[in-house]
Amino acid sequence: MMGAASDIAATETAAARVAKASRLSRQRIRSAWLFLAPMLIVLAAVALYPLYRTIWFSFTDASLDLLGEARFIGWRNYLEYVDYGNGDGEWFGLLADPRWWRSVWNTVWFALVSVSLETLFGLVIALVLHKKFPGRVWVQAAVLIPWAIPTIVSARMWAWMLHDQFGIVNDMLQRLGLIDAPVAWTASPETAMIAVIMVDVWKTTPFMALLILAGLQMVPKDMYEAARLDGVPPFRLFRKVTLPLIMPALLVAIVFRALDALRVFDIVYVMTPNTDATRTMSVYARENLFDFDRFAYGSAASTLLFFIIALITIGFIYATRMNLEGDER
């Protein structure tokens, strides 16, 4: 550092000379901001400002119809101790609400299980698609179809298939002798989460498979050929060569999916409305915002959800040191 500093001083303050000479690139940089401005303004209006307002509302007593008259009330939506005066008292607020914690748990559980299953199935499908076989393109197209179907549509399609009386799933399972009596998949608390996870896995595994496939296709072919010549058994080959090489792609895919799963709303809202068994953070927040007329309280839940996801994202970026600058020429 010291050496470099004195070098610069020695060569007649290079910095000053640089600053003077770069009019053309300053012009270019100015045009860069000009090109970015419209996009940044829209993003600020649609993301940053609303986010700021949500956080603000979480510290107020705002209600749906009286947004303008919201008053600051500090942390009371989050946690508040109400003293009953007789030495007794009670905790209120989001952090003291068992239903909130239940929905946090539901969300985390949902994300954990569905992403794990998606990774596993995605890996299998990607490995299959990575092979060359007649009709491969058609199989890939078929695999893509669940991804293309709107979430709401898949939720309803599956709700119908999982119908307790007329559903085809119960029928199949009964024919196969796996269950004796029809199961009320979406209605009963024990199976509601299973149903929701099943649909999510079905719908998003294609995305996972594609990302993993892209990772696989970046692994140089001669690597496999060399290993095969050495007589490495296929499973070992997968564990020692393929897996480490696709790990970066796999990690990115997992994080993308995990962040997506943590904000899950549609499937739960449509398939299993109003049950403690599946209520996720997003569902909890929206319920309070618009159904229970506890706008500020719902905003607090939204805010917490945001920070949970933000923490995970930042942690990931640091952990993997993602190269965002891209390749400098």
Place this chain on the structure above:
Amino acid sequence: MTAPAWLKTTGFYLLVGIIVLQALFPFYYAILTSLEDGQALFEVNYLPAVFDLSNYRSMLSDGVFGKQILNSVFVATVTVIISLFLAITASFALARIRFRGRGLLLLTILSVSMFPQIAVLSGLFELVRAFGLFNSLWSLVFSYMIFTLPFTVWVLTTFMRALPVEIEEAAIMDGASSFTIIRRIFVPLLWPAMVTTGLLAFIQAWNEFLFALTFLSTDSQRTVPVAIALISGRSEFEVPWGNIMAASVIVTLPLVVLVLIFQRRIVSGLTAGAVKG
């Protein structure tokens, strides 16, 4: 480890069969159901038993559903056009001009695409009401920017970086301004990438549910996902499953066709958006 070759092959194709079956069966079953009516609906059929278009007729004849499809088309199309327009210049700056803070900016844009939509819902709701956009389709066009814009910017930036720098430099030597370079060089060269990106953004917008559920309040304004989610009967036993499945097939079929046509492009677009990050 030393299973005979034919067993391996059979096993492999069995796996392929299972993969294809699980992917296609639910949609197949939805089509099957949508063609049934009356009693047939309440019998579990694995193969088409009847061919009855009355579900489709009843969905399309009541007028509202047609209007809702148009709503969805309008919202998704306008959203995509605006996003692409804003994103093409922005991604030029992000991909081709070196300036301080570029990495941080990309990071911010990426993280906006990770925003949980619920986190901005209260604030957006306030904005939408303040601008008098409540129950207007423009509220969706506006709010959908939160996911289509970062996505299009990100993907187009990736594609734009892949174009050779020398072409741009040749244009600079030819005296083209940055805007001309974008318009005359990059847009024509990135046309396929823009189609891909636009298609993916279109699908996202077409499928969105939370904002559409929140910002629209009347039936005739709704988009199709909300419409389908809200079809219900007076009681659990009167849910018109046939109609729901018919509506589902109607909104899904175009997407499936698009996916089949643009399969390769979609795959490259999806992976450009994620893997190369």
Place this chain on the structure above:
Amino acid sequence: MASVELNNVCKSFGSVEVLRDVNLSLEGGEFIVFVGPSGCGKSTLLRLIAGLEDISAGELVIDGERMNDVLPARRGISMVFQSYALYPHMTVFENMAFGLEQAKLSPDEIKARIAQAAEMLQISDYMERKPRQLSGGQRQRVAIGRAITRQPRVFLFDEPLSNLDAALRVDTRLEIAALHKRLADTTMIYVTHDQVEAMTLADRIVVLNAGNVEQVGTPLDLYSKPASQFVAGFIGSPRMNFIGGEIAASQGAATFGIRPEHIDLSRKKGQWKGTVRLTEALGSDTFAHVDTETAGMVNVRLAGAERIGEGETVFLTPQPDAIHLFDDAGRPVRKARAA
């Protein structure tokens, strides 16, 4: 007639200094070739002149006018890129017209200029084709054509032939030489790795080494009077032999240099005795690598027809007036009288 002057030009990328105090003065109409090892800053220097990179310090003057802050297109410069950089979605005609449209020329004028350039380069037949429908050599000519139509004062080439196969490279080299004759007023600056290109095309050669100008001079100047050991080693193929130790010291130098073509070989007697280790017969010449007792490995050129067996004992004698001596900083040493 556009003169180009670089005064104390420096270029840094961040804290890395790529060019140091470059001073050059090119006369109008001159054909100048930049040579130097990979990474020495040739392309960077060219791009500074073009305006594609900022000049960190110093001045670029074209025709007496300071150009540091002038937009690339306003400098009166055309550039031919190594990868041609044709616009892939435009036809040959559109490629050539693009720059002229930007300059707001009338359509008639554009057509006339393109027709003229196309004829000069014999590409009139493919005006409606896209670049991907052309061969490498045709693309190269279109790239040159695009550069010509703008009627630049200064023409820049960055290794324009390196993507062509050997035969085509020779043809195109000759065409560029012809082009230079036709456009006698245009100053041409040409970057290459290839010695033959440099020696045959250049009026003057600029040798760059690690961001410094080592020497500027006519090809024959560089060959016969290299200003440094680096230039001596860089110009001429195969490389000059550099011999240190006793032989150099006896002449009052750190290094004794002699080109393979300036050594006489004899089977009977000579200054250095040695054994032939390896011979390379190229047809026109034969090169013998001789392991000498006093001077180490020495490369000698023989006539193409001459045959010499590996393992034979031979004697070598350097031609006295072709000896180059360098001190330990690589600077030339005044030649001492024959020892």
